[in-house]
Amino acid sequence: MSKTPSIPAPFKPFRKQAWQPKVKPGIGPSTHSKFGGRPWIAPGEPWPECPSCMQPLKLFVQLNLNQIPKELEEDFGTGLLQLFYCTNDEPDCAVACEAWFPFSQSTVVRIVHPESPDSGSEEHESEEHEIEDSFPEKVIVGWEAVEDYPDPEEIEAMGVNLSDQDWEQLERLDDQGVSIPRDGDKLSGWPFWAQSPEYPDCPKCAGRMQLVFQIDSECNLPFAFGDSGCGHITQCEIHPDQVAFGWACA
Numbered sequence: 001m002s003k004t005p006s007i008p009a010p011f012k013p014f015r016k017q018a019w020q021p022k023v024k025p026g027i028g029p030s031t032h033s034k035f036g037g038r039p040w041i042a043p044g045e046p047w048p049e050c051p052s053c054m055q056p057l058k059l060f061v062q063l064n065l066n067q068i069p070k071e072l073e074e075d076f077g078t079g080l081l082q083l084f085y086c087t088n089d090e091p092d093c094a095v096a097c098e099a100w101f102p103f104s105q106s107t108v109v110r111i112v113h114p115e116s117p118d119s120g121s122e123e124h125e126s127e128e129h130e131i132e133d134s135f136p137e138k139v140i141v142g143w144e145a146v147e148d149y150p151d152p153e154e155i156e157a158m159g160v161n162l163s164d165q166d167w168e169q170l171e172r173l174d175d176q177g178v179s180i181p182r183d184g185d186k187l188s189g190w191p192f193w194a195q196s197p198e199y200p201d202c203p204k205c206a207g208r209m210q211l212v213f214q215i216d217s218e219c220n221l222p223f224a225f226g227d228s229g230c231g232h233i234t235q236c237e238i239h240p241d242q243v244a245f246g247w248a249c250a
């Protein structure tokens with residue numbers, strides 16, 4: 001596991017593991033974890049469209065929850081987690097629907113359950129499921145485990161007092177290009193908040209939703225959320241079918 005150099009002591013008890021995706025450009029089986037390209041879509045179902053402008057949505061990421069690192073197997077349930085996001089600018093759905101907020105009308109985030117999610121079967125594929133302006137597909141071929149620590153604001157909200165020395169140490173790490181929490185795309189770990197911590201509440205139980213996947217601007221997708229914002233797919237621990245996506249920029 002890749003370590004973070006000289007992390008301030010108060011952060012150490014909050015260490016989590018995150019996984020950074022290893023990708024390979026190209027088209028993989030429809031049920032694979034991937035950025036962009038073509039998602040798995042149930043036989044007979046149409047390509048998802050934007051509930052606001054009714055135009056086809058772009059697949060941002062699909063995660064096969066049956067093929068994530070073993071340590072996370074119990075955490076997020078099963079199936080394919082899919083994020084579709086409207087990138088149209090006429091009308092500008094992201095602005096009109098305030099797509100930075102979780103549960104926006106122009107974002108579709110869902111978990112679908114193919115009959116045999118591990119098979120990678122192509123039998124249900126059809127050409128009508130092509131959209132012209134999909135992002136070029138990148139298949140997720142593996143995961144690299146890394147250490148991850150919470151946002152300083154989040155750690156203080158948990159009752160930890162950071163000393164001046166801790167803050168100086170954080171600044172030094174920042175100067176070295178070490179981001180705490182880690183920026184970039186990652187599975188699990190601590191969310192990198194561009195502004196303040198903002199976990200959505202589950203629509204069913206009002207419980208705080210947890211991070212599943214972080215999607216950063218211009219990392220594996222050729223797309224920026226506002227001014228280099230960072231997005232998060234979150235999920236209710238009690239109701240795994242309840243998933244959300246929101247983003248913020250500094």
Ligand SMILES: [Zn+2]
Binds near residue numbers: 053088
């Ligand atoms: Zn739209």
Ligand SMILES: [Zn+2]
Binds near residue numbers: 202203204237242
């Ligand atoms: Zn819930």
